[in-house]
Amino acid sequence: MGKVYYISKNVGLGLLVLGVSALATIIALSIAYDKEKAKNQGRPGDGAADSTSMPTPPATLFTPKEPWDRYRLPDSLVPVSYNVTLWPRLEPNADGLYIFTGHSAVVFKCVKETDLIIIHSNKLNLTNFHGHLAKLSGLDEVTAPTIQKSWLVVKTEFLVLQLRSRLAVGATYVLYIEFQGELADDLEGFYRSEYTEDGVKKVVATSQMQATYARKTFPCFDEPAMKAVFSVTIIHKRGTVALSNGREIDGVIDGMPVKVTTFEPTERMSTYLLAFIVSDFVSIQSNQNNNLLIRIWARKKAIDDRQGDYALNVTGPILQFYERYYNATYPLSKSDQIALPDFNAGAMENWGLVTYRETALLYDPIVSSTGNKERVTTVIAHELAHMWFGNLVTLRWWNDLWLNEGFASYVEYLGADYAEPTWDMKDQIILYDMYKAFAVDALASSHPLSCREEEVNDPAQISEMFNTISYNKGAAVLRMLSEFLTEPVFARGLSSYLNTFAFDNTEYTDLWDHLQKAVENTPGIHIPHTVHDIMNRWTLQMGFPVVTIDTRTGILPYPLFTEVFEHVIVCVCCFFQALSVINRAQIIDDAFNLARAKIISTTLALTTTKYLSKEKDYIPWESVLRNLNYYILMFDRTEVYGALQAYLKKQIQPLFEHFRTITANWTRVPSGHTDQYNQINAIGIACSMGVRGCRELIRGWYRQWMETPNHNPIHPNLKSTVYCSAIAFGGTEEWDFAWMKFKNTTVASEASRLRAAMACTKTPWLLNRYLEYTLDPTKIRKQDATSTIQYIAQNVVGLPLAWNFIRARWSYIFQQYGKGSFSFSSLISGITKRFSTEFELQELKKFKEDNLHVGFGSATLALEQAIEKTTANIKWVTENKAQVLKWFTEASK
Known part of the structure; x- marks a missing residue:
């Protein structure tokens, strides 16, 4: 007989609720997949590749006839090494342009007989050598064919060389090219960043190669599988420093007023990591x-103000954690991390030289908040995770991007937890990844984690892969895999994978092979199916799995389920302290998912929030607020909002008073990491819902700052909430003060929260003026333009203004920000969040029709999802408005 365990009544109740909660999750997540499956009857199922298509792109007239008409490189040539020299000019030329010049020699091997050399090149002016755009020579006494003709193909971004005879299989050749490019401010390839320090304008030459921008810097085989060794030389002005992936090995000053810095050859790597x-x-x-050189680079003022100290302190421990976790030594001789004033992404995992937005690397010990500190930790942990997973071992093509980014998005929590063990970082993946993935993967316009190679070809399609599914669902699925295999088995399989494929390329199934071997080599571990079989159902089809349960037949009728869930909710509201904070949050989120799937009523889901007046923990409150945010978006322009506001005021007031008490009337900081976050929630919601004393508190703090501009009395944790609320309740004077502080601050995190707060004003002309500022890079940096427009659209007053603004200027906005940027899609999704009327749906469809000739680039899928979401919002509001109004009215009494 097995062991017998006795448990208390409260624990038993908790276990019962946990079991039903898990069931609720499974059923809720199955609904979208059920609907999608019904649409796809007749397709192969259960992981068959034919069932995994992304939405069919619109047909085009373009049919590739020649190799250079295709977006993918031919497989006849393989690069071995590059020798690249670049000379960026940090002053404009006579035409007012900033340029760079350079030359490159790529050594490549012929693996299939061909009379063509096709190599990527985009927006570069190439030197003409006797009528041709390159020179070709052979190595090891090989005679190179002569070039018959050469030309550039703009559409597919290729340099093509037609040879008079064929290259020999197995022979090695050298292609030499000289080029000139513009050091533009477009945040792509080799580009220009500007900032002002002590009244002096400074220019930085920097780079962003992912996904397809290395070809803008020098001609190259710009695909992730085309790995090579890179020897780099940079010519630069004296008084400046040059950095690259390798460690600098020489800096020579010749007769000209320049310095020539050479770097150690890189390891074998992909172009997008340069x-x-x-x-x-x-x-x-x-x-x-272990004598590894770790450096943090930034503007001198930022370093002098010790804004880089925290990043330096956590980088070493995080690298040590990953070395143990991967069972693989950090593969390079140095680790540079640099904070850039202009940077489109949050950060980029360039091997040995990681680039960041200033807000993602710099932490001011006086001005920055706990949230800023956490962001620095998690972003560093994410990027350093890539040094092995993604850089050392790289996925062959962008269709499997999810494994690269999903993996780093999962293990960033492990790395951050090691660096800051008191923060309970592992719990937060539920809020920041899993819940976010559910919302998108419930859409028919979602897509599988992994799709076929031929579905991801041009740069815009590649950029579209950098989305919620790849990052957030990828993280949640890998967390699940690690949990059911157990973390030690997962880590052993991962280590085997990394060491086997070091400096090479893989497909995602290679990881499954090594995890399966780890399972088979671990005594006592047994899974009923192979890792391949289990994970195919998660990666090769969109949506959620279907699970039906019954004690006898395997079916649990929905009416019975509803009755059971009603009892669960009652138990939660009497006995909530018997459950962990994660499970309380999960039950709330499950209830709202089930309501959206029409398994339980909307009002039953709302009932889960009735106990909140007793809830003090952050994660359950955050779960509620994220779910109720949808109700706010749908109803804050209708009569429902008054009743909703009265109800939420009733629920938030005890939390507001709780924090007033434990902080001694707002004079102390809560000791717990997540308590600090919940204090922000308490003040922000209390003020927006009209809790007595809150708005006066906010106005007083902000007014005190305005009266003593050099002394800010507002605690860094509360600044975002206070700034936004004070500007919303204020007028022109409050807005102009924020703008003045925004223009003068030298701390990026402070500038970021002021930029967001200025979008909170309720004054239309101020919002319209602010929208115009987004098109002027001297006022709002290009990296911040689209997010600023989104902030304005989040404001109920700003929504129609922002919508009119982008419709009127779509062609310009698309040309400036939309062709390849993988952050551009959020502009469409951000502006259309509130759309819930038939009129707005027709406007959205007309916007699509009117701009087909312009295009939507990396926002194409986001636009389809916006139309789908708006249609769903209209239906939901029609079905639920009356009962929701009645529920909030009665519950607020």
């Missing part, structure tokens, strides 16, 4: 990790 930077930045460094 980085080149010239600046007058300074650094702080550490050599504690």
Whole structure:
């Protein structure tokens, strides 16, 4: 007989609720997949590749006839190494342009007989050598064919060389090219960043190669599987420093007023991981990790103000954690991380030289908040995770991007938890990844984690892969895989995968092979199916799995389920403290998912929030607020909002008073990490819902700052909430003060929250003026333009203004920001969140029709999802408005 365990009544109740909660999750997540499956009857199922298509793209007239008409490189040539020299000019030329010049020699091997050389090149002016755009020579006494003709193909971004005879299989050749490009401010390839320090304009030459921008810097085989060794030389102005992936090995000053810096050859790597930077930045460094050189680079003012210290302190421990976790030594001789004033992404994992937005790397010990500190930790952990997973071992093509980004999005929580063990970081993946993935994957316009190679070809399609599914669902699925295999088995399989394929390329199924071997080699571990079979159902089809349960037949009728869930909700509201914070949050989220799937009523889901007046923990409150945010978006322009506001005021007031008490009337900071976040929730919601004393508190703090501009009395944790609320309740004077502080601050996190807060004003002309500022890079940096428009659209007053703004200027906005940027899609999704009327749906469809000739680039899928979401919102509001109004009215009494 097995062991017998006795449990208390409360624990038993908790276990019962947990079991039903898990069931609720499974059923809720199955609904979208059920609907999608019904649409796809007749297709192969259960992981068959034919069932995994992304939405069919619109047909085009373009049919490739020649190899250079296709977006993918032919497989006849393989690069071995590059020797690249770049010279960026940090002053404009006579035409007012900033340029860079350079030359490159790529050594490549012929693996299939061909009379063509096709290599990527985009927006570069190439030197003409006797009528041709390159020189070709052979190595090891090989005679190179002569070039018959050469030309550039703009559409597919290729340089093509037609040879008079064929290259020999197995022979090695050298292609030499000289080029000139513009060091533009477009945040792509080798580009220009500008900032002002002590009244002096400074220029930085920096880079962003992912996904397809290395070809804008020098001609190259610009696909992730085309790995090579890179030897880099940078010519730059004296008084500046040059950085690249390798460690600098020589800096020579010749007769000209320039410095020539050469770098150690890189390991074998992909072009999208290259980085080149010239600046007058300074650094702080550490050599504690087995004499590994770790440096943090930033503007001198930022380093002098010790804004880089925290990043330096956590980088070493995080690298040490990953070395143990992967069972693989950090593969490079140095680890540079640099904070850039202009950077489109949050950060980029360039091997050995990671680039960041300033807000993602710099932490001011006086001005920055706990949230800023957490962001620095998690972003560093994410990027350093890539040094092995993604950089050392790289996926062959962008259709499997999810594994690269999903993996880093999962293990960033492990790395951050190691660096800051008191923060309970592992719990937060539920809020920041899993819930976010559910919302998108419930849409018919979602897509599988992994899709076929031929579905991802041109740069816009590649950029579209950088989305919620790849990052958030990828993280949640890999977390699930690690949990059911157990973390030690998962780590052993991962280590085997990384060491086997070091400096090479893989497909995602290679990881499954190594995880399966780890399972088979671990005594006592047994899974009923192979890792392949289990994971195919998660990666090769969109939506959620279908699970039906019954004690006898395997079916649980929905009416019975509803009755059971009603009892669960009652138990939660009497006995909530018997459950962990994660499970309380999960039950709330399950209830709202079930309501959206029409398994339980909307009002039953709302009932889960009735106990909140007793809830003090952050994660359940955050779950509620994220779910109720949908109700706010749907109803804040209708009569429902008054009743909703009265109800939420009733629920938030005890939390507001709780924090007033434990902070001694707002004079102390809560000790717990997540308690600090919940204090922000308490003040922000209390003020927006009209809790007595809150708005006066906010106005007083902000007015005190306005009266003493050099002394800010507002605690960093509360600044975002206070700034936004004070500007919303204020007028022109409050807005102009924020703008003045925004223009003058030298702390990026402070500038970021002021930029967001200025979008909170309820004054239309101020919002319209602010929208115009987004098109002027001297006022709002290009990297911040689209997010600023989204902030304005989040404001109920700003929504129609922002919508009119982008419709009127779509062609310009698309040309400036939309062709390849993988953050551009959020502009469409952000602006259309509130759309819930037939009129708005027709406007959205007309916007699509009117701009087909312009295009939507990486926002194409986002636009389809916006139309789908708006249609669903209309239906939901029609079905639920009356009962929701009645429920909030009665519950607020």
